[in-house]
Amino acid sequence: MGYETLSLACVLAPLVGFAVALVGFRTRHNVAAAIATVSGGISVAAAAMLLVQMPHAVVEARWFTIGQTPIEFGILLDGKTIIMGGVVALITFLIQLYSVWYMKTDPGKGRFFAFLAFFEWSMLAFVFASSLLQTFIFWELVGLASFLLIGFWYEKPSAVAAAKKAFLMTRIGDVGLFIGLILLFRATNTLDLTQILGIFAPEGAPASIAPDRVELIALLLFVGVIGKSAQFPLHTWLPDAMEGPTPVSALLHSATMVAAGVFLVARLHPLFLDAPATMNLIVAVATFTALLSSTMAMVARDMKRILAFSSISQLGFMLMGLGAGSLFAGFFHLTTHAFFKALLFMTAGSYIHCAHSNDIVAIGRAGAARKLPVTTFGLLAGGLALAGIPPLAGFFSKEQIIGAMGHYPLFKTGAYVAAFLTAYYTFRMIFLIMRPNVDSAIESEAPHAEEHHAPHETWFLRVPILVLSLLAIGTGFLGGRIGHALGIEHVHEASIGAMAPAIIIALTGVVLAWLDFGRRGARQVGFIASVPAIQKILENRWYIDAVYNATIVRLAVGVARACFTTETRGLDGAADGVAYGTSGAGRIIARSHAGRFQSYVALAGVIVAALTLYIALR
Amino acid sequence: MIAEGLVVFLTLFGAILAVTQRNIVRALFGLGVALGGVALAFLLLNCPFVAAMEVLIYIGGITVALAFGVMLSSTGRIEPPEGAGRRALAAVTAVALFVALAVVIWTADFAQPASTVEPDWSVGYLGRFLLDRFNVVFELLSVVLLVAIIGAIAIAARYDSPDPTASEEDES
Amino acid sequence: MTVHGWVFFSLMLFALGLYAVLSRRNLIAILIGIELMLNAASINFIAFNRFVADDAAIGRIIVLFIIGLAAAEVAIALSIVLNVYRQRHEIDAEALDELKG
Numbered sequence: 001m002g003y004e005t006l007s008l009a010c011v012l013a014p015l016v017g018f019a020v021a022l023v024g025f026r027t028r029h030n031v032a033a034a035i036a037t038v039s040g041g042i043s044v045a046a047a048a049m050l051l052v053q054m055p056h057a058v059v060e061a062r063w064f065t066i067g068q069t070p071i072e073f074g075i076l077l078d079g080k081t082i083i084m085g086g087v088v089a090l091i092t093f094l095i096q097l098y099s100v101w102y103m104k105t106d107p108g109k110g111r112f113f114a115f116l117a118f119f120e121w122s123m124l125a126f127v128f129a130s131s132l133l134q135t136f137i138f139w140e141l142v143g144l145a146s147f148l149l150i151g152f153w154y155e156k157p158s159a160v161a162a163a164k165k166a167f168l169m170t171r172i173g174d175v176g177l178f179i180g181l182i183l184l185f186r187a188t189n190t191l192d193l194t195q196i197l198g199i200f201a202p203e204g205a206p207a208s209i210a211p212d213r214v215e216l217i218a219l220l221l222f223v224g225v226i227g228k229s230a231q232f233p234l235h236t237w238l239p240d241a242m243e244g245p246t247p248v249s250a251l252l253h254s255a256t257m258v259a260a261g262v263f264l265v266a267r268l269h270p271l272f273l274d275a276p277a278t279m280n281l282i283v284a285v286a287t288f289t290a291l292l293s294s295t296m297a298m299v300a301r302d303m304k305r306i307l308a309f310s311s312i313s314q315l316g317f318m319l320m321g322l323g324a325g326s327l328f329a330g331f332f333h334l335t336t337h338a339f340f341k342a343l344l345f346m347t348a349g350s351y352i353h354c355a356h357s358n359d360i361v362a363i364g365r366a367g368a369a370r371k372l373p374v375t376t377f378g379l380l381a382g383g384l385a386l387a388g389i390p391p392l393a394g395f396f397s398k399e400q401i402i403g404a405m406g407h408y409p410l411f412k413t414g415a416y417v418a419a420f421l422t423a424y425y426t427f428r429m430i431f432l433i434m435r436p437n438v439d440s441a442i443e444s445e446a447p448h449a450e451e452h453h454a455p456h457e458t459w460f461l462r463v464p465i466l467v468l469s470l471l472a473i474g475t476g477f478l479g480g481r482i483g484h485a486l487g488i489e490h491v492h493e494a495s496i497g498a499m500a501p502a503i504i505i506a507l508t509g510v511v512l513a514w515l516d517f518g519r520r521g522a523r524q525v526g527f528i529a530s531v532p533a534i535q536k537i538l539e540n541r542w543y544i545d546a547v548y549n550a551t552i553v554r555l556a557v558g559v560a561r562a563c564f565t566t567e568t569r570g571l572d573g574a575a576d577g578v579a580y581g582t583s584g585a586g587r588i589i590a591r592s593h594a595g596r597f598q599s600y601v602a603l604a605g606v607i608v609a610a611l612t613l614y615i616a617l618r
Numbered sequence: 619m620i621a622e623g624l625v626v627f628l629t630l631f632g633a634i635l636a637v638t639q640r641n642i643v644r645a646l647f648g649l650g651v652a653l654g655g656v657a658l659a660f661l662l663l664n665c666p667f668v669a670a671m672e673v674l675i676y677i678g679g680i681t682v683a684l685a686f687g688v689m690l691s692s693t694g695r696i697e698p699p700e701g702a703g704r705r706a707l708a709a710v711t712a713v714a715l716f717v718a719l720a721v722v723i724w725t726a727d728f729a730q731p732a733s734t735v736e737p738d739w740s741v742g743y744l745g746r747f748l749l750d751r752f753n754v755v756f757e758l759l760s761v762v763l764l765v766a767i768i769g770a771i772a773i774a775a776r777y778d779s780p781d782p783t784a785s786e787e788d789e790s
Numbered sequence: 791m792t793v794h795g796w797v798f799f800s801l802m803l804f805a806l807g808l809y810a811v812l813s814r815r816n817l818i819a820i821l822i823g824i825e826l827m828l829n830a831a832s833i834n835f836i837a838f839n840r841f842v843a844d845d846a847a848i849g850r851i852i853v854l855f856i857i858g859l860a861a862a863e864v865a866i867a868l869s870i871v872l873n874v875y876r877q878r879h880e881i882d883a884e885a886l887d888e889l890k891g
Contacts, residue, residue, distance in 0.1 A: 595887030609718040637810040691875035708812030716805040766862035774869035
């Protein structure tokens with residue numbers, strides 16, 4: 001089958017699924033779910049065939065023209081888009097299968113699957129975009145899908161607030177992105193990706209564009225990335241986004257949507273390579289975010305929150321790799337992270353469903369680990385990958401990133417610390433779940449005594465977890481093929497000696513976690529608790545949210561309130577006043593229509609007198 | 619000069635009576651006096667025939683008719699006073715019109731006739747005009763009078779009610 | 791007296807008649823006001839006839855017609871007044887407000 005048909009099928013199948021499910025079957029939940037899942041399946045099949053063929057082509061059509069520049073719309077096929085598209089399609093399909101189990105009793109099931117299909121379409125159209133305008137449009141639509149899905153349970157005020165927060169914060173980033181795109185268009189006079197990538201080809205920026213301008217464009221684009229990929233300072237929306245259903249967290253907020261920012265940097269990597277100052281900034285911000293986020297994950301008790309902080313941190317790692325100049329490192333980690341993070345979220349959903357609580361201590365004490373064997377297998381696979389333990393995938397990709405940061409000794413150290421913390425918090429989570437100590441010093445809610453049903457794992461749960469576990473274990477060895485597909489000829493394979501520090505650091509983290517949480521009779525409070533002040537700061541997420549609330553949010557709400565008052569009292573009042581005034585004046589004038597003919601005659605007399613005077617005096 | 623002054627005074631006196639008296643009969647009386655003054659004014663202005671017609675028709679006919687009207691529609695002799703607002707508005711309008719027209723008159727220049735022929739003031743001359751130049755108007759006027767009388771009868775006539783249960787008022 | 795004087799006199803009469811029409815409540819009183827206004831016009835014509843007209847008959851003829859038409863008008867007006875009285879048993883101008891609105 002030709003690549004045109006395949007790519008169109010891949011991108012458009014979810015759109016059809018969304019439209020059909022939403023319009024026709026919102027109340028026929030199972031039909032809607034089936035339609036959406038089938039469309040996801042079509043996308044995966046098409047993506048798989050594209051992966052095999054790996055064409056390099058563009059399929060596009062003209063939309064409109066600005067001045068002399070035609071703006072096109074279409075599908076760009078190359079290594080990056082096909083790999084990313086395959087990842088998105090595969091994970092979405094697995095999530096859809098998982099959601100059949102997870103959302104089984106939810107009254108909004110049909111709507112959920114429709115929105116998932118909508119998201120898939122937006123994400124694929126974003127990935128395969130052939131022009132930057134299309135990229136931007138679908139970047140925004142992906143944000144909309146995130147809003148709809150985070151606030152899926154719209155009766156919950158916390159969910160609504162989280163959806164709003166996510167949308168607004170990413171919107172702040174989007175302003176930067178938009179301005180950056182405008183400046184880029186003015187500098188290069190085109191929005192077509194192939195042309196732009198040709199202009200900024202690795203030989204260096206053309207002389208026609210000032211280097212300052214290139215830096216500015218790259219910086220503004222990075223602002224958009226900060227918003228979408230939840231880096232400091234626009235990271236606070238992602239932990240709150242866990243209010244959405246777990247499949248949403250697994251799909252959007254770990255594997256795909258937040259990776260859109262990283263993908264944008266990878267997509268425009270030639271441009272970024274011509275902006276070295278911005279690249280330094282990217283590395284700095286990413287490292288700082290990775291560290292910041294790992295510290296917050298160390299003390300969190302809600303399993304989904306831990307994974308959210310972890311996602312922020314790992315996104316930081318990806319940006320570190322890209323910022324350090326290695327397209328392969330960042331992209332590879334994006335791929336592996338998508339697999340193991342989605343896997344971990346799926347296990348979280350399973351555990352939470354069993355223990356009726358998000359708290360890892362409660363999950364542990366409910367004995368969930370023993371009751372859900374496949375889930376626990378997935379937890380271990382994903383956890384080992386996340387911590388960067390060889391030979392799982394996470395180790396290879398993380399190692400590529402650290403290897404690329406040779407020019408940044410300070411940030412490389414930061415990356416090592418972050419990797420250590422990653423291993424620590426990951427295994428803290430694992431140990432608290434798998435080896436609960438009922439007598440330990442921490443409190444938790446007592447697990448529910450009554451159980452409606454014995455927890456069991458259906459195939460809709462097992463298959464996605466097993467598939468992703470396989471990928472989390474094995475993808476590390478596909479690095480060479482991925483790099484080849486990206487157009488990078490030789491992948492930097494480090495020697496064992498160079499890989500040693502990373503392995504040692506990861507193992508140290510695991511050991512420390514075992515000491516704190518895993519061994520028999522452990523106090524299970526973590527070493528941070530010995531400094532209560534720091535523990536408090538970390539639990540409150542470094543008070544960043546509080547600062548934002550006190551300043552920016554309060555300012556924005558104040559402005560909104562002022563506008564509202566002006567609108568209702570001022571403008572509406574003026575309009576109402578005109579209406580009342582007119583009807584009041586009408587009422588007054590109506591008195592002259594009292595029906596007494598003498599007033600009419602008087603009026604006529606006055607008018608005649610006036611006219612006479614006027615004519616006489618002219 | 620004295621005669622004109624007296625005539626003006628008389629007429630205005632009567633007019634003021636007619637306009638301000640609450641009692642309608644007194645008002646009618648004032649009207650009669652005013653009309654008499656007007657007739658005298660006609661006399662002074664060298665039109666005795668018109669003065670005679672004025673007395674005959676206006677005072678003798680119209681005033682009497684109005685008196686009949688008062689008689690047939692009496693609700694009591696004293697009419698209730700009008701509101702001050704209405705009187706003020708009326709006064710304002712009357713004064714406004716007066717002022718406007720006065721300004722017109724004041725600034726007007728009435729040219730004297732250039733004819734050398736002495737105008738003929740006789741009644742015969744007038745009569746010849748009526749049958750000669752203004753013949754049509756004269757005839758039309760008589761038709762108008764006829765129509766007016768018939769119309770007045772038609773409007774004011776009482777028709778016997780076809781409904782046998784309705785009571786008939788007896789007024790005369 | 792000059793023609794201006796007579797015309798002013800007729801204007802005063804006219805204003806008085808207008809005042810009566812506009813301010814009185816009795817319909818007959820309003821008719822009286824109308825008659826005063828008509829007479830004022832007649833005086834105007836006769837005055838112009840005496841001082842300005844080149845043919846002494848014109849003004850007189852016009853006034854004769856005015857008088858005649860006034861008579862016709864009074865006849866009809868009185869019949870209307872009588873009709874109003876018959877229906878409402880009063881002839882108050884304030885009560886005749888069916889044109890209201």
